[in-house]
Amino acid sequence: MSLRGLDQKIIVVTGAAQGIGAGYARRLVEEGSTVVLADRNRDGVEATASSLGGPGKATAYQLDVSDRAGCEAFAAQLTAAYGRVDGLVNNAAVFSTIRMKPFWEITDEEWDRLMAVNLRGPWLLVSALLPxxxxxxxxxxxxxxxxxxxxxxxxxxxxxxxxxxxxxxxFSMARELGEFGIRVNTLSPGPVYTEVARETVTPQQRESMIRAQALHRPAGPDDMSGMAAFLLSDDSAYLTGQTISVNGGLVHR
Ligand SMILES: NC(=O)c1ccc[n+]([C@@H]2O[C@H](COP(=O)([O-])OP(=O)(O)OC[C@H]3O[C@@H](n4cnc5c(N)ncnc54)[C@H](O)[C@@H]3O)[C@@H](O)[C@H]2O)c1
Structure with a gap:
């Protein structure tokens, strides 16, 4: 049996050109959702959307989530195309491109750009898509x-x-949006290994974290997508304001 309601839903996934975001989009298409994939990387997001069946199932949109005007233009397009959005996965982030360094060597530009995408982005996009x-x-x-x-x-x-x-x-969005029947939760992954090489984990750290997990195997995107699908479905209708860790038992809340 599939998750309740997903086959009737229009769902936006940001950062869906590659990695875990593409995995969320794939799972949602499999569940019968109409998925809008948004990413800064135009070629990447178009290729991923067409690999998932193209318009009708998976539509690509180029979007920089840190850009207010871009988020508002995206909302206008969705209004014209669908008139509603049932689900949003705020997945886009500066992540695999980060170069690890001591914090005192992070530049102001690196700090500001990362905050603009990872923090301002989700706030701007939920605000723009609120209607x-x-x-x-x-x-x-x-x-x-x-x-x-x-x-x-x-x-x-x-x-x-x-x-x-x-x-x-x-936590705060869930409280402010509850009166509109909108639920907000955090899916908090542990280390996940995708097709994208990254510098945010050394081979030694990777091995020691896998050993420290209760489940001694590396996670892939498919290990995250079931929880995202559940949180977007009507099966989680009473769940809001929560942080759900999906980490193979690496740390406990
Ligand atoms: N991979 C992990 O181990 C891990 C662990 C915990 C959390 N996460 C989080 O999961 C999410 C996906 O991780 P991933 O490993 O697939 O990362 P990734 O770096 O491979 O993919 C990020 C995607 O976001 C897009 N993006 C970047 N800036 C953007 C912007 N301004 N506007 C729109 N799109 C933008 C990129 O083009 C890319 O497609 C991120 O939020 C990341 O922080 C990842």
């Missing part, structure tokens, strides 16, 4: 956090701070 989320009967927003926050992972302080902010954003 569309309200137009849906029971919309669900899934903010993507990170268990790097509880781990206090070294080497990318700006990122850890941004995801701590996302966790806080969820």
């Amino acid at each position: 569309l989320l309200r137009a849906a009967e029971s919309a669900s927003v899934v903010n993507i956090g990170s268990d790097a926050v509880q781990l206090g992972r070294p080497g990318y302080l700006h990122y850890v701070v941004s995801k701590g902010g996302v966790h806080g954003m969820t």
Whole structure:
């Protein structure tokens, strides 16, 4: 049996050109949702959307989530195309391109750009899409956090701070949006390994974290997408304001 209601839903996934975001989009298409994939990387998002079946199932949109005008133009397009948005996965982030370094070597420009995408982005996009989320009967927003926050992972302080902010954003957004029937939760992944090479984990850290997990195997995008689908479905209708860690038992809340 599939998750309730997903086959009737219009769902936006940001950062869906690659990695875990593409995995969320794939799972939602499999569940019968109409998925809008939004990403700064135009070629990447178009290729991913067409691999998922193209318009009708998966539509690509180029969007920089840190740009207010871009978010508003995106909302206008969705209004014309669908008139409502049932679900939003705020997944886009500066992540795989980060170079690990001591925090005192992070430049102002790196700090500001990362915060603009990882923190301002989800806030701007929920704000721009609010009329569309309200137009849906029971919309669900899934903010993507990170268990790097509880781990206090070294080497990318700006990122850890941004995801701590996302966790806080969820708590307050859930309270402010509850009266409109909109749920807001954080899916907080532990380390996930995708097709994209990244510098935010060394081979030694990767092995020691897998050993420290209760489940001694690396996670892939498919390990995250079931929880996202659940949080977007009507099966989680009474769940809001929560942070759900999906980490193979690496850390406990
Ligand atoms: N991979 C992990 O181990 C892990 C762990 C915890 C949390 N996360 C979070 O999960 C999410 C996905 O991770 P991933 O490994 O797939 O990352 P990734 O870096 O491979 O993918 C990020 C995607 O976001 C897009 N993007 C970047 N800036 C953007 C912007 N301004 N506007 C729109 N799109 C933009 C990129 O083009 C890319 O497609 C991120 O929020 C990340 O922080 C990842």
